[in-house]
């Protein structure tokens with residue numbers, strides 16, 4: 218039995234305890250000390266192994282996630298999770314040699330001809346805590362960066378998708394030595410114990426609420442954190458943009474994974490004059506993408522009964538508050554006939570949404586789209602800036618000045634212009650939130666950097682003038698200082 222299996226397959230099937238986790242971390246740390254930083258070739262080999270393991274299980278991955286969700290579009294799994302990670306591996310391999318090279322920096326004039334460099338090193342053993350909504354991508358994309366940077370890794374996937382978490386555990390234990398990468402399965406209690414471990418870095422993806430707990434726990438050991446959190450990402454339809462085209466793109470983002478995406482457009486702001494055309498566009502877009510919902514394999518279920526009830530409560534709350542609620546159910550199916558059995562919620566528009574509604578106070582994380590109206594761009598930007606800084610922002614316009622204003626006057630993790638979500642799919646762009654939507658970045662070189670120590674290295678030259686500035690300070694030192702300060 219491998220060492221990881223000692224922890225993740227306890228003989229009595231009990232969840233791992235704090236001692237088990239400590240012991241596992243100790244084993245990974247010992248191995249890191251013994252073997253030192255892996256070479257470029259070894260890292261590429263690790264990335265190739267991961268690539269092969271994912272490719273070989275792509276159908277199993279799609280099946281496992283579908284079983285955990287009820288329905289999860291196979292295409293969305295293969296594109297959003299499997300391809301997403303493979304593409305990142307490919308990109309990373311293409312740049313890794315460059316990233317690993319020491320980088321020459323300028324040496325301050327007074328210290329010439331000595332030299333300065335930044336040398337990158339693995340941090341050591343890092344932890345990754347993943348959520349359920351893209352359970353493979355959000356565990357393995359950070360792993361790609363952590364391995365590329367030469368670290369050993371412990372991963373804690375989400376308990377809400379137990380079949381997928383078990384698959385991840387097997388994938389990893391069959392691909393990597395147990396003292397290099399290990400998966401620890403378990404619930405919030407295991408997550409809590411995991412976050413207390415003295416890792417060299419802790420990478421967390423999940424809710425802002427749990428992110429605070431993770432940061433608090435990590436602070437006890439001064440473990441640096443990357444927090445990839447959530448929030449309410451606005452979409453703004455500019456006054457010049459065709460509302461129907463915007464509606465089609467926004468509904469595509471809102472219904473992908475049934476809206477259970479950290480960067481899904483959470484709510485939309487449309488010019489008051491084009492609201493009705495926008496609503497028509499939403500209806501048309503949904504009817505085209507999903508002629509039926511209930512048994513449609515393309516339309517993903519809500520992950521569990523709790524989240525289903527939470528989303529239903531948002532809709533009930535909006536109705537009770539007098540908002541106009543439009544459920545877009547093209548074939549008029551009885552979605553709740555079997556209770557929450559299929560856990561499908563029709564794409565639902567909430568018109569006349571105000572900040573008093575629950576759906577405007579919480580991150581929605583489902584296919585419910587509040588629609589707000591505005592009259593001037595100033596008003597729309599003021600609304601965004603009066604709320605917590607979002608993970609993503611979407612602006613639809615062909616007007617250069619307007620786009621520049623939105624980009625410069627708002628702060629968000631990322632932006633897609635005239636589209637939703639696709640900035641995350643660009644391997645060369647950093648991904649990460651700001652303020653309550655997160656801290657730190659990954660993807661691109663930023664992921665490699667997040668898991669690396671950048672060591673400042675100064676090399677003194679044989680012949681140098683540094684001795685001129687040593688005590689006892691006399692006339693020479695006075696002259697040097699006068700020269701430096703220009704009197």
Ligand code: NAD
Nearest residue numbers: 347348349374375404405408409423424427445446447479
């Ligand atoms: P969550 O915060 O409930 O759970 C995330 C992980 O943390 C799970 O593995 C869970 O077991 C673990 N956990 C729970 N309690 C813990 C504790 N006290 N200490 C340590 N770990 C603990 O999030 P979720 O419901 O799985 O995911 C949905 C949230 O994640 C949404 O808010 C969404 O926006 C966010 N998200 C963000 C990104 C991003 O990249 N920024 C991506 C996906 C999801």
